[in-house]
Amino acid sequence: xxxxxxxxxxxxxxxxxxxxxxxxxxxxxxxxxxxxxxxxxxxxxxxxxxxxxxxxxxxxxxxxxxxxxxxxxxxxxxxxxxxxxxxxxxxxxxxxxxxxxxxxxxxxxxxxxxxxxxxxxxxxxxxxxxxxxxxxxxxxxxxxxxxxxxxxxxxxxxxxxxxxxxxxxxxxxxxxxxxxxxxxxxxxxxxxxxxxxxxxxxxxxxxxxxxxxxxxxxxxxxxxxxxxxxxxxxxxxxxxxxxxxxxxxxxxxxxxxxxxxxxxxxxxxxxxxxxxxxxxxxxxxxxxxxxxxxxxxxxxxxxxxxxxxxxxxxxxxxxxxxxxxxxxxxxxxxxxxxxxxxxxxxxxxxxxxxxxxxxxxxxxxxxxxxxxxxxxxxxxxxxxxxxxxxxxxxxxxxxxxxxxxxxxxxxxxxxxxxxxxxxxxxxxxxxxxxxxxxxxxxxxxxxxxxxxxxxxxxxxxxxxxxxxxxxxxxxxxxxxxxxxxxxxxxxxxxxxxxxxxxxxxxxxxxxxxxxxxxxxxxxxxxxxxxxxxxxxxxxxxxxxxxxxxxxxxxxxxxxxxxxxxxxxxxxxxxxxxxxxxxxxxxxxxxxxxxxxx
Numbered sequence: 001x002x003x004x005x006x007x008x009x010x011x012x013x014x015x016x017x018x019x020x021x022x023x024x025x026x027x028x029x030x031x032x033x034x035x036x037x038x039x040x041x042x043x044x045x046x047x048x049x050x051x052x053x054x055x056x057x058x059x060x061x062x063x064x065x066x067x068x069x070x071x072x073x074x075x076x077x078x079x080x081x082x083x084x085x086x087x088x089x090x091x092x093x094x095x096x097x098x099x100x101x102x103x104x105x106x107x108x109x110x111x112x113x114x115x116x117x118x119x120x121x122x123x124x125x126x127x128x129x130x131x132x133x134x135x136x137x138x139x140x141x142x143x144x145x146x147x148x149x150x151x152x153x154x155x156x157x158x159x160x161x162x163x164x165x166x167x168x169x170x171x172x173x174x175x176x177x178x179x180x181x182x183x184x185x186x187x188x189x190x191x192x193x194x195x196x197x198x199x200x201x202x203x204x205x206x207x208x209x210x211x212x213x214x215x216x217x218x219x220x221x222x223x224x225x226x227x228x229x230x231x232x233x234x235x236x237x238x239x240x241x242x243x244x245x246x247x248x249x250x251x252x253x254x255x256x257x258x259x260x261x262x263x264x265x266x267x268x269x270x271x272x273x274x275x276x277x278x279x280x281x282x283x284x285x286x287x288x289x290x291x292x293x294x295x296x297x298x299x300x301x302x303x304x305x306x307x308x309x310x311x312x313x314x315x316x317x318x319x320x321x322x323x324x325x326x327x328x329x330x331x332x333x334x335x336x337x338x339x340x341x342x343x344x345x346x347x348x349x350x351x352x353x354x355x356x357x358x359x360x361x362x363x364x365x366x367x368x369x370x371x372x373x374x375x376x377x378x379x380x381x382x383x384x385x386x387x388x389x390x391x392x393x394x395x396x397x398x399x400x401x402x403x404x405x406x407x408x409x410x411x412x413x414x415x416x417x418x419x420x421x422x423x424x425x426x427x428x429x430x431x432x433x434x435x436x437x438x439x440x441x442x443x444x445x446x447x448x449x450x451x452x453x454x455x456x457x458x459x460x461x462x463x464x465x466x467x468x469x470x471x472x473x474x475x476x477x478x479x480x481x482x483x484x485x486x487x488x489x490x491x492x493x494x495x496x497x498x499x500x501x502x503x504x505x506x507x508x509x510x511x512x513x514x515x516x517x518x519x520x521x522x523x524x525x526x527x528x529x530x531x532x533x534x535x536x537x538x539x540x541x542x543x544x545x546x547x548x549x550x551x552x553x554x555x556x557x558x559x560x561x562x563x564x565x566x567x568x569x570x571x572x573x574x575x576x577x578x579x580x581x582x583x584x585x586x587x588x589x590x591x592x593x594x595x596x597x
Contacts (some may be wrong), residue, residue: 001468002139002141002142002145002147002179003090003141003142003143004090004091004092004139004141004142004179004182005090005142005179005180005181005182006090006179006180006181006182006187007056007057007060007181007182007342008034008059008181008183008342008344008345008505009054009183009341009342009345010056010218010340010341010342010358011060011339011340011342012052012054012055012056012057012058012060012061012338012339012340012347013054013060013061013063013269013336013337013338013339013340014048014049014054014059014060014061014062014064014335014336014337014514015060015062015063015065015269015271015288015335015337015396016041016042016045016063016064016065016068016271016334016335016338016365017065017271017272017273017274017286017288017328017330017331017332017333017334017335017336018021018038018041018064018273018274018333018334018365019066019275019276019277019332019365020034020038020067020068020236020274021033021034021038021274022067022236025163025164025165026069026099026131026158026163026164026165026166026167026168026273026503027098027100027101027131027159027166027168028067028098028099028133028159029069029071029099030067030071030096030098030280031414035073037072038068038070038074038157039070039073039074039077039292040232040365040366041068041365041366042064042068042069042077042078043077043081044076044335044363044365044366045062045064045335046062046078047319047364048335048363049062049093050081050086050087050088052336053337053359053363053375053376054337054339054358054359054360054361054454055285055339055358058090058091059088059089059091060090060091060092060133061091061092061093061094061230061232062091062092062093062094063093063095063234063269063271063477064093064094064095064096064233064271065095065096065235065271065273066096066133066135066139066153066193066194066234066235066236066237066273066561067096067097067098067133067134067236067273068095068096068098068223068236068273069095069097069098070097070098071097071098071100071104072100072104072107072108074097074098075097075108075136078093078095078235078523079138079146079148081397082138082140082146083146087140088140089140089142089143089144090140090141090142091140092137092139092140092177093138093236094135094137094138094191094232095098095136095138095234095282096133096135096136096193096234096236097132097133097134097136097137099131099132099133099168099390100131100132100133100134101131101132101596102127102128102130102131102132102169104124105123105131105132105134105150105169106123106126106128107151108215109123109150111148111597113145113147113148114147114148114149114150115147115148115150115172116149116150117172117175117476118149119168119172119173120171120173121150121152121171121172121397124342125169125560126169126459127167127169129166129167130166130168130169131160131166131167131168131169132152132153132168132169133152133153133156133160133168133193134150134151134152134153134167135151135152135153135191135193135234136148136149136150136410137149137151137152137175137191137292139177139315139432141239142420149175149189149442150437151171151173151174151175151193152169152170152171152194153168153170153171153193153194153196153199153528154170154171154172154174154192154196154199154201154206155170155195155196155199155200155206155532156170156195156448157195158193160195162368162477163355165405168181173354174190174192174196174206174209174210175190176188176189176190176210176213176214177189177190177566181342184268185227185344186226187227187229187230188214188226188227188228188229188268189228189229189230189231190207190210190228190230190232191232191233191234192206192207192232192233192234193233193234193235193415194234194235194236194237196233197233197245197248198244198245198248202517203274203512205248205251207248207252208241208258210228210231210259210431211228211261211263211521212258213230213429214258215224215258215260215261218260218261220566223260224260225259225260225261225262226260226261226262227262227263227265227266228262228263228266229265229266229267230266230267230268230269231252231266231267231268231269232269232271233268233269233270233271234271235270235271235272235273235274236285237270237285238275238284238285239284239313240272240285240286240287241287241314241315241316242317242345242470243316243317246315246317246319246320246546247319249268249291249319249320249323250319250322250323252266252268253266253293253323253587255564259304260348261548263293264295264296265277265292265293265295265296265342265343265344266292266293267290267291267292267343268292268419269289269290270287270288270289270291271288272287273285273286274284274286274331274332274334275331275332276331276332276333276335276527277332277333277366278332278333278368278370279330279332279333279368279370279372279373279386279389280331280332280335280372280390281387281390282332284329285331286330286331286332287315287327287331288313288328288331288336289310289326289327289328290324290326290340290356290466291323291324291325291326291328292323292324292343292356293323293324294322294323294324296324296343296346296356297346297347297348297353298324298341298343298346298354298355298356299342299353299354299355300324300355301355302451303380303451303452303453304355304360304380305327305360305377305378305379305380306329306330306338306360306361306362306377306378307326307327307328307329307357307360308327308329308453309324309325309326309327309453310325310326310327310442310540311491313454314327314465315327315451316328317444317492317523321438324356325534326356326357328360328362329378329380329383330362330372330373330378330383331447332365332372333365333368334363334364334365334372334373334476335362335363335364335365336360336361336362337359337360337363338358338359338360338361339357339358339359339360340356340357341354341355341356341357341358343356350409351538359377360377361375361376361377361378362374362375362376362377362378363375370386370420371386371420371421372386379424379427379428379452379492380451380452380453381424381431381452382424382427383426383429383452384452384453384455384459385419385420385427385430385431385463386420387458388463389416389419389420389463389467391544392416392463392467392530394408394409394412394471395408395412395468395472395578396408397407399578399579402578402579403581403583404475404578404581404582404583404584404587407475407584408471408472408475409579411471411474412467412471415467415470415471415474416467417432418482418483419467419482419483421483422482422483423483423537426441426483426485426486427483428452429463429485429486430463430466430483430488431452431455431459431463432449432500433486433487433501433503433514433518434459434463434465434466434488434503434504435458435461435462435463435486435503435504435505436462436504436505436506436510436511436513436514437459437460437502437505437506437516438450438455438456438458438459438462446461446560452458453465461504462503462504464543465502465503465504465531465571466488466502466504468571468575469500469502470482470488470489470502470531471499472575472577472578473489473491473500473589473591475578475581475584475587476581476584476585476587476588477491477492477493477591480500484499486499486518486519486520487499487500487501487520487526488500488501488502489502490550491586493591493592493595494592494595496525497524497525497566498524498525498526498527499520499524499525499526499527500526500527500529501515501518501520501526501527501528501529502528503515503528503529503531504528504530504531504571505532506530506531506532506533507532507533508530508532508538508570510532511528511531511532512528512530514526515566525567526566526567527566527567527568527569528567528568528569529569529570529571529574529593530567530568530569530571531570531571531572533574535571535572536570536572537570537572537573538568538569538570538572539574562574567595569591569594569595573594574591577590577594
């Protein structure tokens, strides 16, 4: 294929995941007000691809989802980038345009070095009332020549069928590209546009067209078998984990069908648009992922940075449990960059043990500054904690008539901002320390902490308790330092530095026991703020039951007995102090009174 030789061990990939703002009516196009921003998305993604931060020799594949290239202006921008001398040769760019008018598509098809399957997709077939949803594959050959292949979408999805004015032109063919790896083996790839992955066109799924075509090529060449290396599915898909999309994976990897077309080492790339304009959790869209068969020798990492192993937690479905699902956690607007390991390059045994991706990073779009898009790897705990912080309300929402309601909003913003900045190790420690239920008992009776991909409601409630506690403390004792390992935070109280432990569990006793498992700094005073399941008061009499000496603010801890001198305040009491304090100074006084009583 135009002299493009790809590495045999790994290829560099960059996938844009933009938040698209499309018109409500066909042809679905980038809204005029959003066009400049979407062109910037193309430029930012191409800049990341050119920089190749994934560590491969270059970015071999750059992918833009369906509808993400805004018309001929977007096509021209990519043309200009690829023809520049600083864009590497031997590379491929795949992307979907927004709805093209018949005139624009005709102009595009007639351009220099542009290819269209005119036998199946003749321009004469495009009716005056039709528009084109088009996939374009750019290839910069070894000699520097840039060519384009135009592939109209085959089958309209429901929004593209349920139209008022115009209809989507339906293509009739899929390109398959072939080249050689540096070790002499062949590679092949094809691209499908969203619904084409699951549609039935001419009584057959389009991916079967591809496989059947390769079967025929093998027969004509009298070859025992041929291999398919990649299938790219570019999407603007509201429900990317819908059962219909995931079910098709099993058919694709079923080697009993078309046995001469090897697919057990193939990679299916689902590249979707984002579910929101900024990082965070989404209900729809997102879910960019790579799927491999279980025949690969890849190992599933426990809780890797940037991507997960998919499953019910991320897909709300177990349909891919028999496959290796490399699922990028960030579903908001971003750019994904990584090296994809060639499954055929692995060796059996411990020496060949590896995972499917290397150097997976997440880059921002549209100038967003956020810990979830740092331009490097994103630990799962950082992603999870920041997602939780997105939706945590201030106490003023629940207690609007409290006299300090307005002032607590400002402190709440400060608390959230500070927690977003703590490093990954502190983020993980923060959640584990806050949630007694983050410990689980193994069959052998040992206790282990859940990792971030297992965190659920218990950890979320604990973070809420932590934030609201820090908000109240911050009202009376300004500027507590968060992420102050091994505590949650430190604050100056009554002229003394105090370590804050904020723990939620089923009972106050459980919180106390949980606190004992963490080593704290000697001599420094510690304040434990505990909250049980029902937020009932904590009574000092519990201290004697648990053999913890009742302490007072200002009392020094003993190195020989670190638990002695630990202060304890129940969250129920702290919350009542907040609700009944007219000023920050009165709140400080009431807390001090509790701690010296």
